[in-house]
Amino acid sequence: MRFLALLLAATTLVSCASAILTESGHLSSYSGLETSNGLLTRAKVRADKAAVLAARTAAMSPTKVTSDASASGLSPAELRLVGNAVDRALCRDLSRRFVMVESGQPADLFLAVTITHIDKTDTTAAGASVVTGIGSKVAGAVTGAPIPSMRIPIGLGSLTVEAEAKDQTGLQVAALVWARGADMFTTKARVANESDAHELAAAFAGDFAKLLVTGGDPISDLTPLVPTQERVGEYFGAEAKYAACRRFGKDPGLGDTIGGAIGLPPAWTDKGPVDP
Secondary structure (H helix, E strand, O other): OHHHHHHHHHHHHHOEOOOOOOOOOOOOOOOOOEEOOOOOEEEEEEEOHHHHHHOOEEEEOOOEEOHHHHOOOOOHHHHHHHHHHHHHHHHHHHOOOOEEEOOOOOOOEEEEEEEEEEEOOOHHHHHHHHHHHHHHHHHHHHHOOOOOOOOOOOOOOEEEEEEEEEOOOOOEEEEEEEEEEOEOOOOOOOOOOOHHHHHHHHHHHHHHHHHHHHOOOOOOOOOOOOOOHHHHHHHOOOOOOOHHHHOOOOOOHHHHHHHHHOOOOHHHHOOOOOOO
16 A cells, blocks of 8 residues: 555656746745645745734735736636636635735735746647546446546646735735646646646645645645635535625636536636626
């Protein structure tokens, strides 16, 4: 079993897209960042744990996209969908501990997030993976034996994000530089340029939220945050807990899970932000 686990880990490492870890200048400071790499994620992390845990309210503005990320080949609409996926998931996950207030209102913490690099998904390879996956399920149903379905390791997308939290004086109290590529096993194949970046957006948001909820390194701490009652409700269509999060739109939830399982583009199931 130990050999199989090591083999799976090694296979995962060589079967995922490479991700670029940046220092783009969008953080107020890169001082004190410490490298913290996981099986799939590359990251640099810092946090003033006492200051983070003392905070009770948080505000965030919409995620920004650098020119490098814009040069990925994604359309403005696709970039907007990815950025909003970051915002919606981050606001939702932070709501487990923080009162989320509107951007520009007084808060203990102010969050700034910037997408610095994206590798788009190769839709031809993703489409082939969807067809292969459906074939595996059919074969499994016919034979009665479970047949694993894996993505074709070609044209996998990636996402790189830099984020920080500042206190009321403008002092950085937490920062995360984060990069991850899609892989054969855990990232669903969906036929859209932005599909991998869209899915990885939630993974980044979960890690940054965990940093601010616990004050600890989210990459080395593998303990999952248990879903709250509000989180379960939002998954099944309920409104976000705080008004400040509702501008990012409803969680696509169950519909997105089903859509991802059959390879539908994220735009078919994620309606994006609420238009002003």
